[in-house]
Amino acid sequence: MLNVKETAKKWGISERSVRDYCNKGTIEGAILEGKTWLIPESARKPMRQNAKISNLLSILRQERQAKVSGGIYHQIQIDLTYNSNHIEGSTLSHDQTRYIYETNTVGIENVALKVDDIVETVNHFRCVDYVIDNATKPLSESFVKALHKILKSGTKDSYQDWFAIGEYKKLPNTVGGKETTSPSEVKNALKELISSYNAKPQKTLDDLLDFHYKFERIHPFQDGNGRVGRLVLFKECLKHKIVPFIIDENLKIFYYRGLNEWSNERGFLRETCSFAQDKFKNLLNYFNL
Numbered sequence: 224m225l226n227v228k229e230t231a232k233k234w235g236i237s238e239r240s241v242r243d244y245c246n247k248g249t250i251e252g253a254i255l256e257g258k259t260w261l262i263p264e265s266a267r268k269p270m271r272q273n274a275k276i277s278n279l280l281s282i283l284r285q286e287r288q289a290k291v292s293g294g295i296y297h298q299i300q301i302d303l304t305y306n307s308n309h310i311e312g313s314t315l316s317h318d319q320t321r322y323i324y325e326t327n328t329v330g331i332e333n334v335a336l337k338v339d340d341i342v343e344t345v346n347h348f349r350c351v352d353y354v355i356d357n358a359t360k361p362l363s364e365s366f367v368k369a370l371h372k373i374l375k376s377g378t379k380d381s382y383q384d385w386f387a388i389g390e391y392k393k394l395p396n397t398v399g400g401k402e403t404t405s406p407s408e409v410k411n412a413l414k415e416l417i418s419s420y421n422a423k424p425q426k427t428l429d430d431l432l433d434f435h436y437k438f439e440r441i442h443p444f445q446d447g448n449g450r451v452g453r454l455v456l457f458k459e460c461l462k463h464k465i466v467p468f469i470i471d472e473n474l475k476i477f478y479y480r481g482l483n484e485w486s487n488e489r490g491f492l493r494e495t496c497s498f499a500q501d502k503f504k505n506l507l508n509y510f511n512l
Contacts, residue, residue, distance in 0.1 A: 224254075224261040234268045237477070237494040243501075244269050279512060280461045283355050292325075295510045299469075300324055303457065304347040306471045307450045310478075313340045320344055339378045346374050350454050358461040361421055364413060366458075370451045371444050380446055392445040399483060403442035412441050426463045428500075431456055432492055436485040466507070468499035 227245070231238040245253045245260040252263040279295075286296035305313075305320040314337055315323075323329065323344055329336065350373050357366060372389025380386040385393055391409045395402075404412045420426075420434045435452050442448045453470065460467040470478045474495055481492025 225264050227260050227262070230262045230266075235490045236268070237491060237498075239477070240494045240498060243498065276464050276466055276507070276512070279467075279507070280355070280358055282512065283461075287352065287355060295506065295512065297324075298506065300348055300351050302471075303351060303453075303469050304344055306469050307453050308340070308343060308347060309472060310470060310475055311447075311449055313337075313343065315340050315344055324348060339380075342377050343374060346376060346378075347450065349373050350450075351457075354454055354458040355461070358458050360462075362417055362455065362459065364410075364417060367413070367417075367443070367451060367455065370454050371447055374447050374450060386445050391443050394445065396442055396445060398439060398442050398448070399479065401440075403440060409441060409443045413438075413443050416441065426459065426465070428465055428496065429489065429493065431459050431463075431465065432485070432489070432496060434459075436482055436492070439482060466500045466503055468496050468503050470495075470499055471502075474499055 225233065227238050227241045231241045234241070241250075241262070242260060244250045245255070245262070249269040250262055250266050252266055254261050282294075283296045283299070285291075286294045291297065301317070301321045301324050304324070305315070305317045308315065308320075319336075323341065329341060350370050353370060353373060360366070368389045375381050375386075375388040381388045387393055391413075392406050395405055397403060416434065416437050420430070423430055435456050438452050438455065439448060444451065457467050459465075477491065477495040481495045484491050
């Protein structure tokens with residue numbers, strides 16, 4: 224019998240994923256002794272459900288057009304916007320994000336809110352719509368720039384001379400303490416990345432994650448790179464009928480670890496996003512999709 228750590232190493236996945244499989248009863252012969260899962264050495268790694276979808280994009284477009292309240296489009300707008308902004312330090316709660324989306328007002332008393340958090344929340348709702356409108360189009364520099372312009376318009380940054388909204392960075396920046404592509408090299412680096420990505424006839428989850436990792440290493444904009452990058456991921460999932468995913472607070476540390484380790488070990492980011500896909504499938508199931 225193997226423990227969770229040993230099984231995770233053997234299968235090349237995270238310990239969290241092994242525990243999740245055990246809790247769901249999908250590993251044959253796994254037993255719980257006290258608080259410790261023991262897995263037969265001969266056990267096979269469970270296969271995830273087919274991560275392909277067919278009609279999500281059309282439903283999102285229909286619900287948006289009909290202004291359906293409480294549907295999956297409504298829920299994705301709130302969940303994706305809240306979580307992606309929250310990862311980057313937004314102080315708005317999930318309920319506050321929902322209130323802004325549903326009422327188009329702030330209406331929160333006795334609470335000090337950052338103006339940029341509110342502006343970027345509203346802008347992110349518009350970004351999601353832009354993604355849905357352009358989901359089937361090939362990925363391009365103009366699309367990425369447009370997302371950034373929508374996201375950062377009207378923010379404090381947008382009034383700074385050194386900050387270019389919808390354009391590549393003017394000043395060097397870092398991500399996670401690591402150097403990124405210099406401003407003078409960003410255009411060529413991103414152009415080559417997009418061209419190489421688009422040249423692949425069929426895209427897998429790994430292809431999307433590899434693009435995301437390389438995009439974040441380039442870090443083409445002065446700020447907003449993470450949110451733009453995750454919006455691009457959502458677009459490409461819709462285009463290639465791959466189950467989308469939303470990185471929430473519980474997955475944040477694993478997501479950053481996965482990006483940090485991608486060039487050496489792809490399993491960390493892959494498993495984190497696959498786990499997020501499983502959570503998204505619960506949303507699809509709730510709405511009978």
